[in-house]
Amino acid sequence: MTRNKLRLAIVGAGPAGIYAADILLKAERNFDVSIDLFDHLPAPYGLVRYGVAPDHPRIKGIITALREVLDRGDIRIFGNVHFGEDITLDDLKKHYNAVIFATGAVRDASLPIPGIELEGSYGAADFVSWFDGHPDFPRTWPLEAESVAVIGNGNVALDVSRILAKHADDLLTTEIPANVYEGLQASPVTDVHVFGRRGPTSVKFTPLELRELGELRDVDMIVYDEDFDYDDAARAAVSGNKQVFVIDKVLNQWRQRETGNASRRLHLHFFAKPLEIVDDGTGRVGAIRYERTAPDGEGGVVGTGEIREIPIQAIYRAVGYFGSPLAGVPFDDSYGVIPNHEGQVLTHDAETGEARQLYGVYATGWIKRGPVGLIGHTKSDAMETVKHLINDLGNWWSPESPSEESVVELLESRGIAYTDLDGWHRLDEHEKALGEPEGRARIKVVPRDEMVEISRGE
CATH class of the missing domain: 3.50.50.60 (FAD/NAD(P)-binding domain)
Structure with missing residues (x-):
């Protein structure tokens, strides 16, 4: 089977998901790549935005590096999209060749x-x-x-x-x-x-x-x-x-x-x-x-x-x-992770009871290894997962609607008020403007509906 393009979904737009996207785009490969990031929050960056104390500006500097990756424009973001509700694993199989889960542990x-x-x-x-x-x-x-x-x-x-x-x-x-x-x-x-x-x-x-x-x-x-x-x-x-x-x-x-x-x-x-x-x-x-x-x-x-x-x-x-289970995805309740071998998600064979690879499904970050390690670990973690993704080319899914437009049509047909990269820029500028009169870098907008309205320009 020959492949000339990988349509990849990444669920989770924190450091783990963004690093995985960046590493894949820069990796040596003999096929084109198109990546869509999905996140249940209207804004990207995951635990760097919502898990680091506000008086830690040095750690917040990680956002600058993540922003540079997103601002290249070769990765699409769909924020305010809940996996398991707004979009399912079966949906992803119809539109992508593979998915990486980078949902962290919250x-x-x-x-x-x-x-x-x-x-x-x-x-x-x-x-x-x-x-x-x-x-x-x-x-x-x-x-x-x-x-x-x-x-x-x-x-x-x-x-x-x-x-x-x-x-x-x-x-x-x-x-x-x-x-x-x-x-x-x-x-x-x-x-x-x-x-x-x-x-x-x-x-x-x-x-x-x-x-x-x-x-x-x-x-x-x-x-x-x-x-x-x-x-x-x-x-x-x-x-x-x-x-x-x-x-x-x-x-x-x-x-x-x-x-x-x-x-x-x-x-x-x-x-x-x-x-x-x-x-x-x-x-x-x-x-x-x-x-x-x-x-x-x-x-x-x-x-x-x-x-x-x-x-x-x-x-x-x-x-x-501790990690949270995802609809339709194997989960280890004891450790709070998706069971995997170096990022390749594993499932148990109902007949033999043995673990086998669940083709097309991968994990990276804390949902893969548990909540240990710093940003450096997250990068090496993503490299390991991406290496297997590339080598598994022969076992990718064969989506029936792989076009980039089809995912947008799906979300819009379901009435999902998703946010995109332009929307994040609007929210980002709005928060900075709120902080400016007080001499602060930004003041966060908290209510979800307000975040979505600002992002969507409504």
């Missing part, structure tokens, strides 16, 4: 401890979506607690802790929407407690994230001397790993700081394994109960049996993200 991973279901217990991903102005989340957030716990020792835990502890006025230089500023401005918080079950040399956050915490205005950084009695494994980590060395140095500098004058405090509790969220008697969060842990001599920890409790009125779990 749900909070669970934390199976008693009391986690109490009122005042939240997932970090939901909170991030709120303060990032995600159109599918409520406009208000219950910020009523004076003392808050954040469980986790990764960058998301630090993002959540920083936004909770930071004074709202110090976010006015960012793209933070007005409703988020108003919510944070009214917050009565005085203490944010961050819990990690391992020691300071085993944290998952980066030195840059940690340093930013220490730069918060009118916030004391509280660390506890008992957490710095290192064993040989911890000392080896400090001397043998530059990142751990810098983190250790920053934390030890904080130990020397004078505290007690700030109106807010951010506490870092290491060697603290959460056991239970305690009910205050009314069905709300009242305290966190945790076990003090100790190094096991091999880089891990063991419980000491010492139980402690700290009064809190809210808790955020930041223990990782």
Whole structure:
């Protein structure tokens, strides 16, 4: 079978999807390529737009690189299109030779401890979506607690802790929407407690994230001397790993700081394994109960049996993200990913029970490998998937309506108010114009219907 053109659909217009498109267009191949990106959101860039704290302009710089790819004009975007509702896998088979799913992971991973279901217990991903102005989340957030716990020792835990502890006025230089500023401005918080079950040399956050915490205005950084009695494994980590060395140095500098004058405090509790969220008697969060842990001599920890409790009125779990299933696509409920071999999606043969390749269907990014790794991993991930896509040429789908116009006709016949690249440019300019009078790079438009109307010029 000879092929001279690949019509490719990519579901997900975040970094994973955009990188996959860019890598394929630049790859050595003996056929032409036509790529359509679909996303359920009206605007592109996925978690870079809706999963990175607004006071992280350096990370937002990734958008500049992604924008350059889209602005070349050789990739079409269809935003505000819900896969599984507005367009299905069967639809894609009629119009494309293959599809790559790059839908990421946006749900909070669970934390199976008693009391986690109490009122005042939240997932970090939901909170991030709120303060990032995600159109599918409520406009208000219950910020009523004076003392808050954040469980986790990764960058998301630090993002959540920083936004909770930071004074709202110090976010006015960012793209933070007005409703988020108003919510944070009214917050009565005085203490944010961050819990990690391992020691300071085993944290998952980066030195840059940690340093930013220490730069918060009118916030004391509280660390506890008992957490710095290192064993040989911890000392080896400090001397043998530059990142751990810098983190250790920053934390030890904080130990020397004078505290007690700030109106807010951010506490870092290491060697603290959460056991239970305690009910205050009314069905709300009242305290966190945790076990003090100790190094096991091999880089891990063991419980000491010492139980402690700290009064809190809210808790955020930041223990990782989790993928969501897609209609008609295999899904691994245990790991929150699409089962695959190097990006080639796998299905189970009903008769033999063995895994076999589901031809024409691929995955990349967090929905492929789980929510680990940074942007660099996403690029190498996409390269692996695209390599298999090219080599699988003989097993692509044979669509009955492969023309570029046919997809537009399909969406319009179903009354889908899709947005395109010109529409994103309109929304982009509108948000920048909103920010200009206040000296800000942009102010995000939050309501979905407003985003769509601006994008479509209606």
